[in-house]
Amino acid sequence: MAGKNVSRREFLRAIALGVFAVCAAGCAQPAPPQVVKETVEVEKVVKETVEVEKAVKETVEVEKPVKETVVVETIKGGLPVPRAESVIINETTVYRIFDSANPFTPNAMISSGWDQLIGARLMYVNWASGESVNFLVEGYTYNKDYTQLTFKVRKGVTWNDGEPFTAKDIKFTIEMLQSNENLGWSSTMTQWVDSVDAPDDTTAVFKLKAANPRFHWNFKQAWSCPIVAEHEWKGKDPMTYKAFPPIGTGPYKFKQAIPELRMYVFEKVDNWWGKSLGYDPIPPYVVWQTSPPPEAEIADLADNFIDHAHSYTSDAKLLRQSQKLNPEVVLAPWRDPCPRGIWFNCGKYPLSRKEVRWAMFHCVDKKKAADSLYPWPTVPADYPWADWGGNEVYDYKDILQKYGASSDVSFDLKKAADILDKLGFKKGGDGIRVDDKGQKMEFTIIVPQVGVTGEYPIALDFAENLGKVGIKATVKWNEMTVWDEALQTGNFDISSHWWCGNWQEPPQAFAEWQSYRIKPVGQRATAGNWIRFSNKDFDPIAKALEDTAPDDPKIKDIYKQAFEMFIDNMISIPIIQTTFVMPFSTHYWKGWPDETKIATVPFTWWPEFMFTLMNLKKA
Amino acid sequence: MKKISVLVYLAKRLGLYAFTIWGAFTIAFMFFHLVPGDPIGAYVRSMEQRGRQIPDAQVLVENYRKMMGLDGNLLQQYLHYLDNVILHFNLGPSFIGFPTPAEKHIFLALPWTVGLLGISTIIAWVLGFILGGIVGWRRDSLFSRVMTNLSLIVSQIPPYFIALALLFTFSYTLVWLPRRGAFDAAIPKGFTWEFIKSVIRYGTLPALSLVLFSMFGWLISTRSIVVSILGEDYLIYARAKGLPEGRILRSYVLRNAMLPQVTGLAMSLGFVLNGALLVEMLFNYPGLGSLFRDTIGLLDYNTVQGIMLMSIVTVLTATLLIDLLLPLVDPRVARESKS
Numbered sequence: 025m026a027g028k029n030v031s032r033r034e035f036l037r038a039i040a041l042g043v044f045a046v047c048a049a050g051c052a053q054p055a056p057p058q059v060v061k062e063t064v065e066v067e068k069v070v071k072e073t074v075e076v077e078k079a080v081k082e083t084v085e086v087e088k089p090v091k092e093t094v095v096v097e098t099i100k101g102g103l104p105v106p107r108a109e110s111v112i113i114n115e116t117t118v119y120r121i122f123d124s125a126n127p128f129t130p131n132a133m134i135s136s137g138w139d140q141l142i143g144a145r146l147m148y149v150n151w152a153s154g155e156s157v158n159f160l161v162e163g164y165t166y167n168k169d170y171t172q173l174t175f176k177v178r179k180g181v182t183w184n185d186g187e188p189f190t191a192k193d194i195k196f197t198i199e200m201l202q203s204n205e206n207l208g209w210s211s212t213m214t215q216w217v218d219s220v221d222a223p224d225d226t227t228a229v230f231k232l233k234a235a236n237p238r239f240h241w242n243f244k245q246a247w248s249c250p251i252v253a254e255h256e257w258k259g260k261d262p263m264t265y266k267a268f269p270p271i272g273t274g275p276y277k278f279k280q281a282i283p284e285l286r287m288y289v290f291e292k293v294d295n296w297w298g299k300s301l302g303y304d305p306i307p308p309y310v311v312w313q314t315s316p317p318p319e320a321e322i323a324d325l326a327d328n329f330i331d332h333a334h335s336y337t338s339d340a341k342l343l344r345q346s347q348k349l350n351p352e353v354v355l356a357p358w359r360d361p362c363p364r365g366i367w368f369n370c371g372k373y374p375l376s377r378k379e380v381r382w383a384m385f386h387c388v389d390k391k392k393a394a395d396s397l398y399p400w401p402t403v404p405a406d407y408p409w410a411d412w413g414g415n416e417v418y419d420y421k422d423i424l425q426k427y428g429a430s431s432d433v434s435f436d437l438k439k440a441a442d443i444l445d446k447l448g449f450k451k452g453g454d455g456i457r458v459d460d461k462g463q464k465m466e467f468t469i470i471v472p473q474v475g476v477t478g479e480y481p482i483a484l485d486f487a488e489n490l491g492k493v494g495i496k497a498t499v500k501w502n503e504m505t506v507w508d509e510a511l512q513t514g515n516f517d518i519s520s521h522w523w524c525g526n527w528q529e530p531p532q533a534f535a536e537w538q539s540y541r542i543k544p545v546g547q548r549a550t551a552g553n554w555i556r557f558s559n560k561d562f563d564p565i566a567k568a569l570e571d572t573a574p575d576d577p578k579i580k581d582i583y584k585q586a587f588e589m590f591i592d593n594m595i596s597i598p599i600i601q602t603t604f605v606m607p608f609s610t611h612y613w614k615g616w617p618d619e620t621k622i623a624t625v626p627f628t629w630w631p632e633f634m635f636t637l638m639n640l641k642k643a
Numbered sequence: 644m645k646k647i648s649v650l651v652y653l654a655k656r657l658g659l660y661a662f663t664i665w666g667a668f669t670i671a672f673m674f675f676h677l678v679p680g681d682p683i684g685a686y687v688r689s690m691e692q693r694g695r696q697i698p699d700a701q702v703l704v705e706n707y708r709k710m711m712g713l714d715g716n717l718l719q720q721y722l723h724y725l726d727n728v729i730l731h732f733n734l735g736p737s738f739i740g741f742p743t744p745a746e747k748h749i750f751l752a753l754p755w756t757v758g759l760l761g762i763s764t765i766i767a768w769v770l771g772f773i774l775g776g777i778v779g780w781r782r783d784s785l786f787s788r789v790m791t792n793l794s795l796i797v798s799q800i801p802p803y804f805i806a807l808a809l810l811f812t813f814s815y816t817l818v819w820l821p822r823r824g825a826f827d828a829a830i831p832k833g834f835t836w837e838f839i840k841s842v843i844r845y846g847t848l849p850a851l852s853l854v855l856f857s858m859f860g861w862l863i864s865t866r867s868i869v870v871s872i873l874g875e876d877y878l879i880y881a882r883a884k885g886l887p888e889g890r891i892l893r894s895y896v897l898r899n900a901m902l903p904q905v906t907g908l909a910m911s912l913g914f915v916l917n918g919a920l921l922v923e924m925l926f927n928y929p930g931l932g933s934l935f936r937d938t939i940g941l942l943d944y945n946t947v948q949g950i951m952l953m954s955i956v957t958v959l960t961a962t963l964l965i966d967l968l969l970p971l972v973d974p975r976v977a978r979e980s981k982s
Binding site: 104263504547 | 751755829
């Protein structure tokens with residue numbers, strides 16, 4: 025059979041035609057995902073008046089199911105699960121881990137649904153209401169001297185593979201953590217726990233190495249210590265074990281991950297044990313995925329492709345625009361526990377002098393920061409903790425007044441200049457103050473690169489005001505890792521960032537600044553005292569804060585003394601309360617927290633967001 | 644004798660190739676390790692921020708450094724890394740997904756980058772070369788003037804801006820093409836026609852933005868080469884012989900213009916592995932560009948170095964291949980080599 029020779033031109037034409045055909049076929053389909061209108065049959069219960077025969081005929085109202093045809097808008101395509109049955113949460117974190125749910129090693133898929141849906145904790149606090157929630161346990165008790173903590177484990181709790189959750193899982197987890205110092209939570213458990221016993225399935229007894237009336241907070245605070253299943257982890261190397269797919273006690277289980285789309289899909293656990301407590305989440309699926317840039321994400325929320333957009337949670341303009349584009353969007357503004365503030369390196373001259381810090385304090389315009397430097401309207405912060413309702417008990421206005429430190433009077437450049445004059449810092453020819461040895465007052469204010477919520481403009485404004493009193497300050501925006509190393513090793517002057525102390529008992533945060541925790545510059549700080557603050561009068565108060573039980577009547581006085589020392593020494597400057605605003609679409613699901621009512625934590629990255637999801641109802 | 648000289652030439656080229664890879668990688672390694680910052684420290688700090696008191700953070704930091712191959716001085720780290728890569732083909736654990744090996748993250752992103760950027764680069768080159776040839780050949784026509792000016796404008800617009808305009812037009816206004824991602828999550832992954840169609844559909848907009856950007860660049864450079872060829876004696880001779888215009892364009896003009904452009908294409912293909920960061924970000928495309936950005940941000944040395952190594956090897960391999968293949972494309976090079 026004689027074959028026809030194919031010329032080069034024909035060959036090239038054939039290739040071009042083939043490529044065109046493939047591309048055309050690819051683009052020929054309607055582009056998913058799209059909003060489509062579809063006709064569906066729904067069953068409704070209607071009231072109908074019917075005649076019934078009794079001794080005499082009478083009409084009564086009865087309920088009767090009828091079928092009705094309605095047109096609904098839904099999203100087709102783009103998701104591995106039906107849109108109308110899913111809650112879709114975007115997060116700005118770029119997800120990279122799709123095969124590890126080990127909560128004790130770095131960067132596993134923990135904040136992307138595991139914390140909120142799978143890894144339920146022993147106890148929670150509903151930070152929005154202040155209410156304590158016993159979850160996997162029914163409660164806890166201490167012995168008289170706070171050296172023993174006993175948890176009463178809830179009966180009927182099961183892992184999502186059907187195995188019962190017992191006190192033995194608690195014992196196993198703590199002993200596993202103690203046996204490997206590189207696991208997260210290991211050092212805390214090694215430092216405090218002498219032994220854990222599980223005499224029966226519902227009792228876990230912690231014998232502590234020293235009295236600690238606050239040890240239970242390790243299992244109650246936000247991101248508290250997770251408990252893992254003994255039947256799953258036993259015999260595994262906890263440093264390399266990936267615990268995947270994850271086994272947990274939360275209301276959802278892992279369904280699938282699509283790494284290329286940075287998407288995790290979770291599905292509801294059938295017959296979840298939590299129903300017995302009255303919790304019964306309705307959405308069959310929850311999808312967690314990485315946000316696109318804000319310009320694209322706002323359009324996705326406008327079209328209800330997603331239920332929550334995350335890339336502009338403090339940008340007032342985009343948030344309001346979101347509502348304009350989609351009237352079904354509600355906004356849930358809520359205080360972050362961490363006010364924004366200024367930190368000093370108290371170990372470095374001349375910032376080691378409290379008077380210098382006081383002079384700088386008077387250069388901070390808190391009102392301006394609240395009104396115009398933070399991207400969402402907020403209020404100045406007098407205290408280094410959030411103005412949550414529960415924190416009203418820590419109100420020390422008398423101390424603020426005594427020291428002239430309340431935010432309505434604190435900004436006073438003249439006062440700042442007077443202090444510096446008194447200290448002998450004279451202005452040189454270039455307008456910059458120098459001390460008696462000729463050392464110039466020049467500082468660098470570092471800001472972490474993630475500081476997009478006011479830290480940078482606050483630092484710029486602060487530097488400008490310092491300049492007005494003869495202090496030269498330069499603002500430097502650093503990568504997170506660079507900024508952190510500078511902070512921890514003491515190689516910084518001033519930092520503008522957040523003030524994340526102790527959420528459950530805010531004045532406890534002052535306990536971190538005990539002198540014994542100071543490390544030399546160049547070495548990494550230990551357990552909190554990275555500002556290298558040292559004051560022998562403060563140490564006993566800080567120690568008393570640690571040692572006195574929260575229910576001891578003496579604690580109130582100690583809190584107050586500690587706050588007074590904090591103000592007197594001007595250890596750092598809280599500037600503004602921080603608000604993040606969560607936009608949610610109510611198109612598919614209602615019950616989201618909004619500006620009128622925030623009953624549960626609306627922050628999607630917190631473990632307590634689980635309770636918000638459990639409040640949702642079909643729209 | 645001829646065989647020996649070819650072997651000597653090949654050995655020299657390969658030796659230089661290996662030496663350049665080593666040199667480039669060593670500089671890149673040292674450069675990344677000179678960047679200030681401590682990724683492990685930042686991780687420990689994030690644990691502390693979430694309420695955990697770590698009584699001896701330094702010990703934890705040191706232990707993780709050891710696991711990541713970051714203990715010892717810079718030279719020790721360098722030798723340890725080379726030993727791992729050369730003798731064990733192991734890039735070490737990643738930090739963004741500890742303890743997943745760095746190569747796993749890279750190989751997950753690689754096909755998408757190669758698919759998107761590789762195909763876009765080739766399409767842009769073919770279109771830019773052909774159009775550039777025509778525009779140069781007919782340089783006084785209206786079409787040529789319009790295309791030249793258009794190219795000058797479009798080639799200066801960054802690809803992400805073109806991508807934004809395309810996204811707004813085709814995804815948000817006309818709703819013809821998907822907004823982002825690499826494929827439709829509703830279609831199970833696999834070697835099926837449905838899935839392939841979905842990949843093409845989702846890749847169209849990012850690819851188009853890259854094609855438009857680089858196509859006009861190729862057009863301008865090809866036009867310049869063609870215009871410089873137009874005055875050559877051999878073209879006057881070809882015309883004098885009465886050869887048809889099409890043949891002169893194909894066999895005399897474009898063939899001569901092809902040589903520098905093929906070298907340029909090879910270099911561009913080598914740079915494909917660097918990814919197109921902003922376009923990938925805009926379309927949430929799972930390529931190497933965004934992996935590089937994330938790992939740099941976290942100072943995940945093992946993954947960053949893996950990407951760098953791959954990029955260096957690809958660029959240099961492409962250059963080597965062009966060096967070796969050039970005599971086949973241009974007989975003059977072969978003659979020069981022989982002489």
